[in-house]
Amino acid sequence: GAGVSQSPSNKVTEKGKDVELRCDPISGHTALYWYRQSLGQGLEFLIYFQGNSAPDKSGLPSDRFSAERTGGSVSTLTIQRTQQEDSAVYLCASSLRQTTNQPQHFGDGTRLSIL
């Protein structure tokens, strides 16, 4: 398909385990964004990449969260030592380039449940 692809679609894991979430953006899109939506909350911006670079990581909720992007394409969001409050839907979006007048297109998200 031509859209943003995220995997896994669902992930259930025990508290304290590490998880890795994957995002495959639309081909040719240089900007990539991660968001999360906790239960009953709005969408919260986490981090963006322009190419392989993430200039500002201050939106990540804690130092247990990290993200990387290689080859200007696939990105992974890693959560170490997961906590129950990490349970949420993690959404990835991409846009043609990192300027304001380009809409972001979203994947269907990874629903993460921490037991």
Added chain:
Amino acid sequence: DQQVKQNSPSLSVQEGRISILNCDYTNSMFDYFLWYKKYPAEGPTFLISISSIKDKNEDGRFTVFLNKSAKHLSLHIVPSQPGDSAVYFCAAIGLGGADGLTFGKGTHLIIQP
């Protein structure tokens, strides 16, 4: 502090009539505004956008209006169809896009047959 507000959690409209969804924002640095539609268990789908230099953008049944002085935007859907039933999110982003999209909490639009 909510920078993007959608004050109506839900809206019910009769099929064929106009649906008007409203959004207010507080950050004058926002430069680009978007509307997304979301079905359960799916990601948001981009609908329509508007740059701060314009006051109207139209795409088929969807029109977005921007009133910068009032920091208000609205989405008009006419005529409303049953498939339009979904949650609609207003979003905004500043110049450069470095801070990602700021979303409202959404309005659940229900189209009544």
